[in-house]
Amino acid sequence: MDDKLIVGGREFGSRFFLGTGKFGDKEAMRRAVVSSGSELVTVALRRIDLDETDENILSFIPEGVTIMVNTSGARNAEEAVRIAHIAREAGYGEWIKIEVINDSRYLLPDNQETIKATRILSGEGFVVLPYMHPDLYVAKALVEAGAAAVMPLGSLIGSNQGLKMRTLIEVLIEEITEIPIVVDAGIGRPSHAAEAMEMGADAVLANTAVADAEDPPLMAAAFARGVEAGRMAYLAKMGRERKGAAASSPLTGFLYDE
Amino acid sequence: MMSKSLSGIDLLHLTIDDIRRIFSADDRDFLEEMARAARELTRRQFGRTISLYAPLYIANYCENECVYCGFHASQKSMPRSKLTMEQIDRECEALAATGNRSILLLTGESRFHSPPQYIREAVRIAARYFSYVALEVYPLDEEEYRELYLAGVDGVTLYQETYDRARYDELHLAGPKKVYDYRVSAPDRIARSGIRHISMGALLGLTDWRSDVIALFEHVRSLEKRYPGVEFGLAFPRLRRVADDIHHYQEVSDRDMLKIMTAARLLFPRVGISISTRETPRFRDSILEFGVTKMSAGSSTRVGGYLEGEHKYEDGQFEVFDPRSFDEIKTMLKSRCFDPVVTDWRNIVNS
Numbered sequence: 001m002d003d004k005l006i007v008g009g010r011e012f013g014s015r016f017f018l019g020t021g022k023f024g025d026k027e028a029m030r031r032a033v034v035s036s037g038s039e040l041v042t043v044a045l046r047r048i049d050l051d052e053t054d055e056n057i058l059s060f061i062p063e064g065v066t067i068m069v070n071t072s073g074a075r076n077a078e079e080a081v082r083i084a085h086i087a088r089e090a091g092y093g094e095w096i097k098i099e100v101i102n103d104s105r106y107l108l109p110d111n112q113e114t115i116k117a118t119r120i121l122s123g124e125g126f127v128v129l130p131y132m133h134p135d136l137y138v139a140k141a142l143v144e145a146g147a148a149a150v151m152p153l154g155s156l157i158g159s160n161q162g163l164k165m166r167t168l169i170e171v172l173i174e175e176i177t178e179i180p181i182v183v184d185a186g187i188g189r190p191s192h193a194a195e196a197m198e199m200g201a202d203a204v205l206a207n208t209a210v211a212d213a214e215d216p217p218l219m220a221a222a223f224a225r226g227v228e229a230g231r232m233a234y235l236a237k238m239g240r241e242r243k244g245a246a247a248s249s250p251l252t253g254f255l256y257d258e
Numbered sequence: 259m260m261s262k263s264l265s266g267i268d269l270l271h272l273t274i275d276d277i278r279r280i281f282s283a284d285d286r287d288f289l290e291e292m293a294r295a296a297r298e299l300t301r302r303q304f305g306r307t308i309s310l311y312a313p314l315y316i317a318n319y320c321e322n323e324c325v326y327c328g329f330h331a332s333q334k335s336m337p338r339s340k341l342t343m344e345q346i347d348r349e350c351e352a353l354a355a356t357g358n359r360s361i362l363l364l365t366g367e368s369r370f371h372s373p374p375q376y377i378r379e380a381v382r383i384a385a386r387y388f389s390y391v392a393l394e395v396y397p398l399d400e401e402e403y404r405e406l407y408l409a410g411v412d413g414v415t416l417y418q419e420t421y422d423r424a425r426y427d428e429l430h431l432a433g434p435k436k437v438y439d440y441r442v443s444a445p446d447r448i449a450r451s452g453i454r455h456i457s458m459g460a461l462l463g464l465t466d467w468r469s470d471v472i473a474l475f476e477h478v479r480s481l482e483k484r485y486p487g488v489e490f491g492l493a494f495p496r497l498r499r500v501a502d503d504i505h506h507y508q509e510v511s512d513r514d515m516l517k518i519m520t521a522a523r524l525l526f527p528r529v530g531i532s533i534s535t536r537e538t539p540r541f542r543d544s545i546l547e548f549g550v551t552k553m554s555a556g557s558s559t560r561v562g563g564y565l566e567g568e569h570k571y572e573d574g575q576f577e578v579f580d581p582r583s584f585d586e587i588k589t590m591l592k593s594r595c596f597d598p599v600v601t602d603w604r605n606i607v608n609s
Contacts, residue, residue, distance in 0.1 A: 022305020024595045049359060049389060049601035073604065075454075075487045082606045102487040105528055158302045211305045 003235065005203055007180055008095070008127035008148035010066065012039045015197065016227040017068075017182065018220060019207025020057060021047065028216045030060040036220035041065055042097050042205065044072040045087050058092075068129065070097040077116035084121050096121055097151070098130040107157045111138040115145055122146025131184055134168035136175055143178050150176065151205065153185040154196065158208045160188025163195055173200040190219075190226030197230025198238065264288050269295040272524050274476060280521060281468040289517060296520035296548045303527050308591055309552045309599045310584065311360035311390070311532075314349055315561045316341045316380050319371035322433030324419070325505055326464065326497060329366050331433060339561050340371055346380050352564040354387040356556055356584045359601045361388040362415065367396035367435060374402045378409045385410035390603040392455065396434065397444035403451035410605055413455030414448050416441070417495070420464040421473030429464060429505065445477075449485035456481075456490055457532065462510045462518075463497030471518050475525055482526075491530035491552070492522050498536075512541060516548065523549030535559075535580040542580055543590060555587035 005012040018038045023029040033041055047057050048069075061067060069087040074080035077100060084096045098121070100113040114130045115138065122128045127148045132138055134152035142150050152172055155164035163169065164186065172181055180202035187193050193204040204227050213219035263283050267276045269292060280288070317340030320329045329336065341349065353361065361384050365372035377395055384391045392413035393406065403414070420426050423438055430436045448456050458478060460470040471494075478490050496510040510518075522531055532552035533542050542553065557580075558564060582590070588598040 022307060024306030024597050025592070026597065044602075046389075046602055046604045047599070048604075055600060073454075073606075079606055083604070086604065086606065104486060104489045105482055105526075107528070160302060208302055208305065212301050 003231065005180060014039050014224060015203040015231055016224045017041065017203055017205035018210060019205060022208055022211035023216060026055065026057060026060040030062065031217040032210055032220035033062055033065060035217040036224040038224065039065055040068060042068045042070045045069050045083050046073050066095060067093060068095040068097050071099050074100050075102045076100060077113040077120065080117040081120050084126055094125060095127045096129070098128060109133055109153070111135060115141045118142055118147050119145035129182065134165045134172055136171055139172050139176050143176060147179060149180040149182050151182045151184040154183050154192065155186030157185045159186050160209055161186050162188055162192035169201070170199055190222045193223050193226040194230035197227050198233045200234055269524055274472060277475065277521050277525065278472060281517065289513070292520040292524065293516065293548050296523040299527050300523055300549050304551050306595055307597045307599045308546065308550065309360065309602050310358065310555045310587065311362055311552065312353055312358045312554055312584065313362040313364055313557055313559065314353060314564065315364045315559060316346055317365040317372045318561050319368035320366035321368045321370065322435040323431035324435065325429050325431065326461065341562055343379055343383060345562060347383050349562050349564050350384050350387040357600060358584055359388055360390040362392045362394055364394040369396060369434070374398060374405065378406055381406060381409045381411055385605060389601050389605065397441050400447040400451050403448050403453060407452045411453055412603055412605055413457060414453055415457040416444050417459040417461060418442055418474070419461045421460060421470050422465045425465045445481055449481065449488045454489060456488055457493055458490065459493040459495060461495050461497060463507045466508060467510050467514060467518070478526065489530065490526070491532060493532045493534065494518055495534055495536055516545060519545060519549045538579045539582060546594065546596065553587065555582065556584035
């Protein structure tokens with residue numbers, strides 16, 4: 001099945017993206033990337049230390065996998081832009097996941113600052129994937145600002161609650177057709193990932209649920225398959241779920257026939 | 259059986275009132291449940307990672323008379339010193355060579371001997387060696403915090419010691435620290451200055467730990483609402499029992515500590531919790547799972563103390579109960595399936 005995902009002009013065979021934080025052991029993280037077949041991983045700039053020779057997180061990312069640096073720690077557009085510049089100067093590439101979070105309790109993204117940062121960085125040639133609260137107007141503004149994809153949150157980061165934002169994400173999927181939609185955050189199970197893909201999301205990013213599993217590589221593979229299954233179901237145009245029966249005449253009508 | 263007084267408490271939606279009830283009950287089963295919930299929440303929020311840092315005392319001059327502290331001003335037998343910028347540079351170099359990337363700079367509380375300008379210069383030096391620079395110094399004005407922020411400070415640690423005003427007055431005999439309000443309002447000034455991380459705590463045992471911890475929680479919660487962009491941290495240093503206890507300290511047991519730490523995690527899912535080397539290795543290692551996100555490693559609590567062969571510096575502020583080196587702590591964490599995180603910050607103000 002030829003079903004490539006294209007983001008920022010690059011082709012991806014896998015629609016599963018993996019975050020690299022929270023793993024109890026970097027080798028397990030590496031094996032999770034491999035076993036999932038993920039071709040794009042996110043790394044927080046704040047976790048990268050090139051002087052840390054034996055433990056440097058980048059050395060655990062398999063070759064050929066696209067590294068997308070995230071701006072974790074940025075409280076506003078200006079800080080996100082600065083982090084992106086540091087990443088570029090350090091040679092970590094042009095792929096940036098914008099995370100502008102000015103709320104330490106829930107880690108909710110600041111949509112307005114995210115739009116600003118997206119506009120600046122895409123103007124400078126970065127491939128920008130903004131993490132956002134699923135709001136239609138914001139998604140449209142992000143498209144206009146040059147985002148390569150939008151990454152609406154499924155539910156609160158690290159909550160494993162799944163698609164609490166389902167209705168709003170469905171609106172984005174319906175209305176935003178110019179760029180891919182990658183559901184990020186709160187995806188706690190492979191079935192959540194499958195659900196997002198069945199709805200028509202273009203890709204899913206997970207981290208906590210994989211990192212926190214007893215066997216992260218196995219869980220990563222499970223997620224990748226959940227994503228694939230959901231994608232296939234979407235392409236197969238599965239039948240719609242119906243609430244209750246939809247018979248044209250009542251099934252119990254015979255009782256009242258005279 | 260769980261005690262009746264605790265029934266109906268939803269551990270994932272705790273209120274301060276629930277915590278009051280939890281602190282006044284002594285229920286083994288409930289504590290077990292709290293520990294499980296705290297462990298689960300910590301894993302979800304932070305994964306299996308623990309960040310490491312080390313303190314560097316750059317001075318120990320002090321103008322305060324805190325009856326519980328070995329550094330207090332009238333302690334004439336305590337040799338006083340402060341490091342020169344050159345010494346600070348060498349200490350930082352030695353500490354960074356152990357692999358550490360996160361430093362906490364401490365001074366005694368003397369504005370005269372360790373003025374803001376001195377602290378600022380020390381910060382500029384430390385920022386060259388470390389990805390994260392925090393300070394534990396006397397409370398300052400907002401503008402002074404702002405200047406430190408611009409010099410490269412990522413975090414400030416400031417303990418209120420006790421929230422019981424009368425007791426505070428009784429234990430702080432003299433010195434600028436005697437002014438309760440200036441200290442308790444410092445986190446507001448730190449937050450407004452732009453500094454990103456604020457670590458708070460009370461010295462448990464000065465009075466009833468229950469009321470201090472609850473006051474601390476209320477303080478942090480109100481700050482969180484006013485300054486949502488600040489990342490708050492909590493620490494729970496406790497007084498060790500002393501032979502000649504004329505000040506009527508109250509003991510905080512290991513069980514109390516677990517109760518406090520798990521309550522902190524459940525009430526503040528994202529807050530960093532650190533555990534100091536004042537705790538024994540056994541206690542530190544066993545409590546790791548239940549909310550801890552940060553620990554000091556290879557600590558010296560003497561002025562300086564990281565340059566090999568230079569043991570000319572004074573006795574520490576308190577006794578280090580966990581003497582393990584940076585590498586030993588890393589090995590311990592790995593053996594417990596934790597990833598020891600050395601770098602988790604990038605200062606973007608001065609880089």
